[in-house]
Amino acid sequence: MNINTKGKEDHTYDAIVIGSGISGGWAAKELCEKGLKTIVLERGRNVEHIKDYPTANLHPWEIPHRGAIPYKMKEENPIISKCYAFREETKHFFVKDKEHPYIQTKPFDWIKGYQVGGKSLMWARWTQRWGEVDFEANAKEGIAIDWPIRYKDLAPWYSYVEKFAGISGNKDGLPQIPDGEFLPPMEMNCLEDYFKKALSKNYDNRHLVISRTANLSVRHLDRGPCQYRDLCYRGCPYGGYFSSNSATLPAAKKTGNLTMRPFSIVHSIIYDEKTERATGVRVIDTNTKESTEFYAKIIFINASTLNSTLLLMNSTSSRFPNGLGNDSGELGHNLMDHNYNARVTGEYEGFEDQYYSGRRPTGVYLARFRNFDKDKQKNFKRGYAFAGSASRSALWSNAIGKKLKEDSTTLGPWRFGLTGMGECLPYHENRITLSKDKVDDWGIPLLTIDAEYKENERNMEKDMVKTAVEMFEKAKFKNIKITPMDRNMGLNIHEMGTARMGRDAKTSVLNGNNQVWGAKNVFVTDGSCMTSSACQNPSLTYMAITARAVAFAVSELKKGNL
């Protein structure tokens, strides 16, 4: 490739951010606000806040199939069709199966959103902090490797990102989900409130709280407030929830330091063996397939868990023949997700004269109680939380005619649903590799995914079902049903690990500041950096880790260390 000097200057920035999703958006904001000229390379199209939410204000009857995905599209997209948020009115935010194939050695559903904003447009917005126990678990149990950081290292950064993102929640005083900087909490409805009280009465360790959620219960930094439409997955015209598009990218843009480049797939990182640093990245234009290069002093990789690791694996040099930063051989290993295969519902007779108003875009959260504090389990390690909510729908009716219409416009009983959210252990053999013979449309090797839930996850799953049934029974719920779930790994869209943080280059890919071992001006701060998975929804932790890493990177740059 011939690149003249003028061209090289044009292609040189202070910092490169690869990916514009939930962590890339934060990297861009922080770098730009610290005065670095920053280019964000996004493989997908541009999605401009509000303007590019074409379905945001449609009424149900204005959507041709009222949200159902047409049969042909389902047939063509067996993977993405499993995702709860993939619907007729949101489908433009999801990558169709054929657009970026991958190889499943074992079943793994990889849900992708390639656009400016990434999956931050369609995320579920639950934002519990991780607790001390989560960062200590690997070391205490001798599993995988120790996290190089502890809760106290991240706590100020949780606060920092919460203050900007806007997290509604209640200070519940629970160490397993530490309190943060919250906007006013959303309310529980009366059955949720009843269940919370029943749990406190029946157990000493079961705490039901309103989920901490990145929806703005009050107006915050010129965004929102949430209008309680519960249509977040279409993109919010009120800026009622946090996304890169609504929050971090506009903040980055405001500095004048941001260059956004959509349709730019990063092929590999350019590594200079003499300086032991990366000098830039090779980029392929998605549409024209032309190659170009960009250069910078600092590179942040935030391409999403699996794609960030794919990029590192595809960045080979004589110094790193097995992928950038892969002296340990751990790159691609220790893939995790959460396990959501426990769903229990129940009905409650009572509160017939109570209802609710508005559509709350979150639910209630039953904080972890297993293997926590005094609880000790014999047949599984770690723990799980429950996501839940109570609601009332119209009566189900077997009648037809007037009676059916009457029943269907009469309110039925209260129902409560609980979904277990289980931690998955980091197993070395749960891994991704590059295909040796298959490439994508841009000549980049396809990803092969070989991962599964194992005994610990399955034992925990059984316990989730058992405890949910027991909690409902003790709270006098009726008609308790277990819904068999058979969700593949990946479908919970909490894929984590494969480029883990650690304390040394022999056992990990990144250090405690998310620097790639052996390429210290390259930082990876999305889900791939995770050393364990905890059971909390992970995005808030990616945000905090990213902001922390940027602060470190810029301070190192100023000291002349990068």
Next chain:
Amino acid sequence: MKRKEFLQRLLVVGSGVLIVPSGLLTACKKEVLKKRTALTEKDIPLLDEIGETIIPTTKDVPGAKAAKIGAYMLAMVNDCFSPDEQHTFLVGLDVLDDNSFLDKNSQEKLKFLKKMQIDEQHFFEMFKDLTVSGYFTSEIGATQARRYLPIPGKYIGCIPYAKGDRPWAT
């Protein structure tokens, strides 16, 4: 899970959007189609009558026909059903044609569909699921039969509910 229970759950869980349970509606042997090989706009009057029989116009609120249930069924069957499910649906229409469904008065239509609900449940459940899901997501169904707040503006966890108050549409 039993089919009926599954359908029941669909109606309970889904807030109006029909999820077609693939494989469940195709248990019957393939019967030869008599009148039509595909569903077209010509069938809308028949579909409207099926829907109107299942959810009729009442004193205060128009029924499924006014909510354009036929056009909805046409779109759903043609676009969202599998070929096997489409076939079953068309066979069901043949049964109605064979019994001169359109020539019956509304009482007779109701009687006929009630019989079908027992004798030929697989056809009937399709008609009913489509009618219920389509009606309550239509403008009439959502705003008149139920209550629809496009922009609630706030969430209140507990409000009093008096018997007769309509459920929220979404």
